[in-house]
Amino acid sequence: MSDFVIAWLDTQPEEEVAFAQDLLPDGFRIAASATGAADQRVELLATADAVLTQHAPVQAEEIASAARARLIQKYGRRADGIDLAAASTAGKVVATMPLRGCIAVAEHAITLVLALSKQLVRAHETTVAGAYRELGLEPAPTSQAAHAFQWMKLPVFEVHGRTLGIVGYGEIGTEASIRARAFGMQVLYTKRSRLPNETEARYGVEWADLDALLAASDFVLLSMPHTPETDRMIGARELELMQESAYLVNIARGGLVDENALVDALKERRIAGAALDVFVEEPVPWDHPLLELDNVIVAPHIGGGSGGARVKQMSDALDNIVRFARGESPHNVIVESDREGTEVPC
Secondary structure, eight states: OOOEEEEEOSOOOHHHHHHHHTTSOTTEEEEEOSSOOHHHHHHHHHTOSEEEESSSOBOHHHHHHOSSOOEEEESSSSOTTBOHHHHHHTTOEEEOOOOHHHHHHHHHHHHHHHHHHTTHHHHHHHHHTTGGGGGTOOOOOOOSSOOOTTTTOOOOOOOTTOEEEEESOSHHHHHHHHHHHHTTOEEEEEOSSOOOHHHHHHHTEEEOOHHHHHHHOSEEEEOSOOOTTTTTOBOHHHHHHSOTTOEEEEOSOGGGBOHHHHHHHHHTTSSSEEEESOOSSSSOOTTOGGGGOTTEEEOSSOTTTTSOHHHHHHHHHHHHHHHHHTTOOOSSEEEOOOSOOOOOOO
């Protein structure tokens, strides 16, 4: 029996195709274009049993060209660029696949948001240091009714009902917004191109331009690439737009922030604080002025989690295709098909 052909529409070098091919069992073959030329894409689609895409669009034209394919697999959570209506009409199944690396960073982002709201580092340090003695307190036995609630009187608060503003709403921003919404937060986002209304509704987010987002957010989360255009995009002017009670969280790249301007804003309490996992220089210099401040939480660029995301993410997407080919129900289906398929013995 001939191989089950997976057309990978994103332009890929040979070594990346070989990497993905090694993750597949026998009987499955990846076909990809090294140039992205339109004629090559048409050829790929014509012989495809399934389509895999991360960034390449799958619109009505591509769907029509992929007559054999019954599955369109998105490498990522959001189905941006896929014409879902056309896929449904053509009887194609569309599935997404959240990216584990992005999930790891998003978890870290929300951890930092929660740590800021609960003054977690100060809470630990003052407890360990026995700082209650400076308040004239003495240890006493506790019971269900008698206890020293919040004995250090730290200014903690709940994130429920607060606003998270996400600057750069890609896969990481999307994963962070899902987790923020689970905590009852309102979510604003900004990016170069506003998302379709149905995508905003799906994730419960609202678009705002950067200045409006900075002014309205209790937490500003940076989640975008560092490019010449975004270098030091958060400087003195942008920090001035933020509320005095607001916090800046950066889990993207240190170069997005003018660190000198941030130090000044934190020292002068023009913003409440910051949580930083990334820095202009890494490791962050031991004598950096940010490290001397009491309203900053820092971490040694641990947002990526346990590592190995490249293999895990690609395996997740390819395994979903294999499940479908073998007649099993794929995960994360967002468009279903009523058409009968042919099971592929592998």
